[in-house]
Amino acid sequence: MPKKDGLMVAADILKLAPEQRIIFVSAYVKEFVEKPVRQLKADIEVFQKPVSPRTLVEVVEDKALYEEIERLGGNAKKIREEMNPTHRQLKQLVESMRKLRAKYES
Incomplete structure (x- = not known):
């Protein structure tokens, strides 16, 4: 530029x-x-x-965050379809889910 x-x-x-x-x-x-x-x-x-184009698509689509939601017991498909959250909201959701899991596992 x-x-x-x-x-x-x-x-x-x-x-x-x-x-x-x-x-x-x-x-x-x-x-x-x-x-x-x-x-x-x-x-x-x-x-x-x-x-790679694939990596860029996965980043834009927040693939890793949705996979983490599934791993933590959430329904990523439903969250994506019904809420259509922003990247920031997804990050906050994952962090909250991690904290809840840690609290109940200790």
Whole structure:
């Protein structure tokens, strides 16, 4: 991009929509990108190229979070279809389910 880099664009997006999920895919070494991204203090994921199309689809569709919901005893299909939660809501749900499981297992 000639006038702005990805971090500048992400900062602009977050000013308009602070809850927006952002996925960076960069040719730079992942560790080089992660530190400046953390300074944005937002829900940002970083991947280093090359990334397979399948991996990108799984990330966008929150496959790992839905699998974790199933593993924790939830009905991921029903949650997806009836609630259509945001990425942030899914993360919060998984964290809550983990806490409940830990509480009842101890």
